[in-house]
Amino acid sequence: MDNSLYGYFLENNCGLWVLASVLLLLFVGFFGSPLIVWTIAIAAIMFGFAAPTWLWIVFAVVAVIFNIPAIRAALVTSGVFAIFKKFEFLPKISDTEKAALDAGVVWVEKDLFSGKPNFTNLMNEPYPDLTAEEKAFMDGPVNTLCSMIDHWTIYKTKEIPQEIWDYIRKEKFLGMIVPKEYGGLGFSALCHSEVIMKLSSRSLAVAIQVMVPNSLGPAELLAHYGTDEQKKRWLPRLADGSEIPCFGLTEPTAGSDAGAITSTGVLFKGEDGKIQIRLNWNKRWITLAAISSVIGLAFRLRDPENLLGKGEDLGITCALIPSKTPGVVLGRRHDPLNTPFYNCPTQGKDVVVNAEDAIVGGIEGAGRGWMMLMECLAAGRGISLPAQATGGAKLATRVTSAHSVVRRQFGVSIGKFEGVEEPLARIGGATYALEAMRRYCLGALDKGIKPGVITAMQKYYSTEMGRRVINDSMDIMGGAGISMGPRNVLAEIYVATPIGITVEGANIMTRTLIIFGQGALRAHPFAYSEVRAYEANDLKAFDRAFMGHIGHIVRNTCRAILLSLSRGYLAATPDCHPQMKVYFRRLSWTSATFALLSDVAMGVLGGQLKLREKITGRFADILANMYIATAILRRFEAEGRKEEDLAFVHYNLKHNMAEIQKGFDGLFDNLKIPGLRWFFKGWIGAWSRINSIGSQASDGWSHAIASAMLQEGGIRDRLTDGIYMPTDRNQQVARLDYAMSVSLRAEAAEKKIKKAIREGVLPKKKANLLIDEARNKNIITAEEHKLIQESDAVRYDAILVDDFSEEQYHANHVIK
Numbered sequence: 001m002d003n004s005l006y007g008y009f010l011e012n013n014c015g016l017w018v019l020a021s022v023l024l025l026l027f028v029g030f031f032g033s034p035l036i037v038w039t040i041a042i043a044a045i046m047f048g049f050a051a052p053t054w055l056w057i058v059f060a061v062v063a064v065i066f067n068i069p070a071i072r073a074a075l076v077t078s079g080v081f082a083i084f085k086k087f088e089f090l091p092k093i094s095d096t097e098k099a100a101l102d103a104g105v106v107w108v109e110k111d112l113f114s115g116k117p118n119f120t121n122l123m124n125e126p127y128p129d130l131t132a133e134e135k136a137f138m139d140g141p142v143n144t145l146c147s148m149i150d151h152w153t154i155y156k157t158k159e160i161p162q163e164i165w166d167y168i169r170k171e172k173f174l175g176m177i178v179p180k181e182y183g184g185l186g187f188s189a190l191c192h193s194e195v196i197m198k199l200s201s202r203s204l205a206v207a208i209q210v211m212v213p214n215s216l217g218p219a220e221l222l223a224h225y226g227t228d229e230q231k232k233r234w235l236p237r238l239a240d241g242s243e244i245p246c247f248g249l250t251e252p253t254a255g256s257d258a259g260a261i262t263s264t265g266v267l268f269k270g271e272d273g274k275i276q277i278r279l280n281w282n283k284r285w286i287t288l289a290a291i292s293s294v295i296g297l298a299f300r301l302r303d304p305e306n307l308l309g310k311g312e313d314l315g316i317t318c319a320l321i322p323s324k325t326p327g328v329v330l331g332r333r334h335d336p337l338n339t340p341f342y343n344c345p346t347q348g349k350d351v352v353v354n355a356e357d358a359i360v361g362g363i364e365g366a367g368r369g370w371m372m373l374m375e376c377l378a379a380g381r382g383i384s385l386p387a388q389a390t391g392g393a394k395l396a397t398r399v400t401s402a403h404s405v406v407r408r409q410f411g412v413s414i415g416k417f418e419g420v421e422e423p424l425a426r427i428g429g430a431t432y433a434l435e436a437m438r439r440y441c442l443g444a445l446d447k448g449i450k451p452g453v454i455t456a457m458q459k460y461y462s463t464e465m466g467r468r469v470i471n472d473s474m475d476i477m478g479g480a481g482i483s484m485g486p487r488n489v490l491a492e493i494y495v496a497t498p499i500g501i502t503v504e505g506a507n508i509m510t511r512t513l514i515i516f517g518q519g520a521l522r523a524h525p526f527a528y529s530e531v532r533a534y535e536a537n538d539l540k541a542f543d544r545a546f547m548g549h550i551g552h553i554v555r556n557t558c559r560a561i562l563l564s565l566s567r568g569y570l571a572a573t574p575d576c577h578p579q580m581k582v583y584f585r586r587l588s589w590t591s592a593t594f595a596l597l598s599d600v601a602m603g604v605l606g607g608q609l610k611l612r613e614k615i616t617g618r619f620a621d622i623l624a625n626m627y628i629a630t631a632i633l634r635r636f637e638a639e640g641r642k643e644e645d646l647a648f649v650h651y652n653l654k655h656n657m658a659e660i661q662k663g664f665d666g667l668f669d670n671l672k673i674p675g676l677r678w679f680f681k682g683w684i685g686a687w688s689r690i691n692s693i694g695s696q697a698s699d700g701w702s703h704a705i706a707s708a709m710l711q712e713g714g715i716r717d718r719l720t721d722g723i724y725m726p727t728d729r730n731q732q733v734a735r736l737d738y739a740m741s742v743s744l745r746a747e748a749a750e751k752k753i754k755k756a757i758r759e760g761v762l763p764k765k766k767a768n769l770l771i772d773e774a775r776n777k778n779i780i781t782a783e784e785h786k787l788i789q790e791s792d793a794v795r796y797d798a799i800l801v802d803d804f805s806e807e808q809y810h811a812n813h814v815i816k
Contacts, residue, residue, distance in 0.1 A: 021045045029558025030570070032116065035551070039063045073543040081542055084534060106523050107444050107451035112587075112626045113523040115556035115595035119584050120574040122630055126443035127638035134191040141171040142198055146724035151203045152486040156812050158340035160206060168206075169241025174213045179223060182235035189379070189445035193387040193438060194722060200391030201723035204496050207388060208341040212287040213238070215380045216373070216504075217247040218296040221318055225372050227362045234294070234320065247296035248283035248346055249373070255285075255506065261316060263299035263348075267307050267355060267366075275307055275355040275363065277319065279327075281348040285503070289344035290333055295321045296360075297348075298369055314367035319358040327351035339496040375450060377504065382441045382455035385500050389466030390434040391723055392493045395733075396473040397431045398720040399490060400424060401709040402736035403477060405743050406798045411766060413743070414476075415710045418699075423472035425651065425702035428709045430465045431719050432648040436635035437462060437628055453519040457624045460510040463500040470494045484812075485802025487732045512613035515620035520598055520609070526552055527602065553599045559592035564691060577641045580633060583653045586693055587626055590660050594622050597667055604673050615671060622663040629656040644715045647704035650697060657694020664688055712741055739791075739798035746791035749784035768792055 028041045046059060065071050108125065111117040130138065148164055168174065176192050178184020187195075192214055199207035213219060219238045222231055237243040254260040263281035270276045281299060289295070301317040303310065323330055329347040336343045359365045360372065404415030404424055414420050441458050444451055470493050474481040477490060484491050501507045505514065521528040526549035533541035562570050568585030576584065598619060601609055609616065629652075636642075636649050668685030708715045726734045753774045756762040761777065762770050768788070775785040804812065 017048060021048070026558045026562055029555050030562050032551070032555040035067055035547075039067060069540075069543060069547075072547070073539055077543040077546055078539060080546060081534070081539055105449055105451060107449050107454055108627065108630065109451065109453045109457075109519060109523040109623065110525065112591055112623060112630070113519070113595060113598070114525060115552070115559055115592040117588060117591050117630075119572075119587070119630075119633075123574050123576070123634055123637055125440065125634060126447060127439055127634065128188070128190045128443045128446050130191055130194065131188070134187055134194075137185070137187070137191070138194055138198070141167075141173070142195055143724065145171070145173070145206075146198060146202045147726070149203045149206055150486075151489065151492060154203055154205050154340055155338070155484075155492055158338075160209065160340070164206065168210060172239055172241070173210045174241050174244075175219070175235075175239025176214045177223065178219050178235050178239040182231060182239060184219075184235065184239035188442075189383055190439075190442045193383050193442055196384055196387035197391035197394070197438075197722050198724050200388040201395040204339055204388070204392075204492055205341045207391070208339075208499075209288065211384045211388070212247075213245050215384045216249070216376050218245040218294060218320055220376050220380070221296060221360045221372055222320075224376070225318075225361045225365060225368070230320070230357075230360070230362070238294075243293045244288060244291055245294050245296060246286050246288040246292040246344075246346075247298075248281060248286050248289070249298045250285045251281075251283055257509075261298055261300055263297070265299045265301045265317060265319070267301065267303045267314075268305065269307065270352075270354075276352055277301070277355050277358060279319075279321070279348050279351040279353065281346070281351075283347070284345040285334060286344050286346055288342045289346045290330055290342050292330065293323050295323055295328070295346065297321050298373060301366055301369075303366075308363065308366060310367065316369040316373070317366050318360040318369035318372055319353065320360065321348070321351060321353060321358060325351050325353060336499055337495050339492065339499060374452070378450040378452035378455055379445055380455075381459040381504055382445055382451075385504060386434070386438050386441070386458045386462035388500060389462040390431075390438050392466050392497075393427070393431040393434050393469045394720045394723045395493070396469050396490060397427055397709065397716075398723065398725075398733060399736060400427055400473045400476045401716060402740040403480065403799075404706075405710050406736060406739045406795045407480075408795070413710070415706060418703075420476055421702055421706040423475055424709060425705040427469050427472050427476075428705045428719060429648055429651045429655070429702075430469050432635075432645070433628060433632055433652045434462055434465055435719075436631040439638075440631035440634050453515060453523055454627065456505070456510050456514040456518075457620075457627055459504055460507050460515065460620075461624050461628065463497075463507060467497050467501065470497055480799065480801050483801035483803075485804070487735075487800065487802050489732050511620045512617045513610065516616040516623060517610045517613075519623060520602060520616075520619070524598065549599070553596065556592050556596040556599070560589075560596045563589040563592050564687075567691070576633070576637065579646065579650070580636065583629060583633065583657070586657055587629060590622065590626055590657075590693060593664065594619070594626070597664075597671070600673065601667075601671060604671075615667065618663045618666040618670075622660050625656040625659045625663070629653050632656075642715075644708065647701050647708065648715070651701040651705055654694060654697035654701070658696045661688070661693045661695070664693070712744060735794075736798050739794040742787065742791045742794050746784075746787045749780045749788055752780050752784075 024041055024045065025038075028038055033041075042059070046055065051059075065075055108122055111122060145164070145167055148167060154160055172178075172183075172185050173195070175184035176187045176195065178186065180186040196207055196211050199210060218234065222234055222238075226234070234243065238245055248263075249261075251260075251262060253262060263279070263283065265277040265279045268276055268278065279297070279299060281297060283289070283297075286295075297319050298316055299319070301314040302312055303314055304312055306312065308314070321328065327349045328351055329349065330344070332345055334343045334345065355366070356362050361368065365372075401415070401424065404420060405413050407414045409417075415424060437458060441451075441454060444454070470490065473490055474494055480488065481490060481494070521531065526545045529545035530542060530549060533539075533545055563585075568582070568589040571585045571588035573581045573584040601612075601615060601619070605612060605615075632649060632652050636645055639645065665685065665688065668680050668688055671680060673680055709719070725737075729735050729738050750767050753762065753767045753770055756774065756777075756779045757764055757767070757770070761779065762773060771780070771785055771788050774780045775782065780788070
């Protein structure tokens, strides 16, 4: 009989000891324990199994090798390093990709990518507010500008009136991001966003032409990278509108792939001995180009005479070119879906400028243009287009909710029909989420962080959510949505929506190449460090990164298993509303599974991963939905855990979990792992569907959201805060709001009439035909009688659509 502990468990219940050993190792990994703890845990298990001496010797040798970095690097990692070199396993990164990866910094995406997010920290991220000066600007000049705008006249004439342009210049709308010491307003990213959001609820054309000079362009580049002389010369004039800027980046053959720029600049010495540039370019889709006085230009700079001593090909460079310089061609326009903002081509033929004056940052800025552009985009993608999408969604929420009360079919407000409740809830839910995302990202930007991966998410998912909102809105509005004119405030947004989808990097590319393609390296705690060490041929740094990566994989494997088995209940949660704990747990579970699958994909596909865009797109969706859910949870906490918000929060978070599950299902079905695909697709995929992270929200939540949107004040006002609200009832938004208010107040009296019909006191006719009889029989009061009459009148007026004579119709569509 074997008297060892091993023999004892073998005879009694070895299975329990094996299970205990496995659980011990899983929990050691779950908490991310260092290698020495793993060593002790394995030693304890070996002791329990009475391991033979020879196994202890092997274990001791392995433990010494792996616990002492110098020995490990010499004996283990060096071999891995050599294999990676021989088979070129790690992806090659071009200079333009490096600039994009190094642009900005990582922020909460690193936590979400880690497998073990610290939600206490994520819930303490700033939730910004405007300063007193910024609030005064919003209440003063911004509201005044909005009141000056007639969206239909601008759309019809395809022209922004001169008085609006003059006011924009006078109040320095074009200088919001210019520092105060140079005469600008020096506003925060939040204020910049608030201005664009409010203007977008009034006129997209005006919003775009204010947005672009404050986004990627000369002012932004100069403020960060310009020489003192350039800043003093240009920034004050850009701030007060004396100079109208544009920025030439895209070309016929260089759209989303801006690195494919073919515009060229060649350095040479002028007769005065100064270094000059001869430029040739052909740009398109350049906002404001036709009326610009200064062109920011991105081009490839060559130095054939090696005047700068840096070789011939200096790379992409940014420069400022006065529009009146000989050889500059301006004046023509594109027609971006009938949206009347200046979107134009521009060419340059043998344009000669002084290099030190023209290149942003002077001669030292030669070849640094791509880095400049990527860093500016790393911030800009998180401001302008998300603000525009949020402003449009808030306007759609205001208009469709009022219309759903005012418009009646079969004697009932259409908002009461379940078929309308569904899109109405999607509109309200998306509007809540868009505002949460916007504020959360702006909190980072205003503390100086430029998170390139997060801002790419902001751009893609905000504009896509905006697209779904306007599509749902058009379905609800019906004939009122398709009949253009002064009363239709949504049609322009509907028509122009693809513009936001296209610019600042096409959405398809943003999702598949930037969010995960770059995010996999940028946000991963070890992957980019491995690549940089590999390229630098630094074995010591590679050992650190590689072993950290192995530990990362082991930890997330353990976390993914235990969190899946416990449905997230082993995860810690921050201080939060009790109903939110389940979502924090699900997000921890998601993060661990996501991190593990990311490493599996990178390990199996290596450098080919960035070409597998269906895979990277699904990873992007999972990562983005983790981020969106985090932003929603942060908004709910920051705004005081309001009970009236719960329906919106649950609805959105359930949607996020369902989208995450959809992403995982796609990965398990399509991630081809040699020899293991049957395991991932057949077993892990099946378990994932049985043990789902989440499913869509129930109809009860959509009913609660729609019902809240059909009431005055409360959450409806908070959902739409920040858009322009006219008070003149001759304007459609105010007209609808007033009609909604009167209709809701008249409902109580109408219910009295319907009750009297049911009881036989009044004949069976439509209630609106019985108001006089109801008054005569004292079923309703004189005040109620008057209110119902007014309700009928204002409802009818509010649902009318514009019509035109033949001459007016054709005048509306004249191409100028």
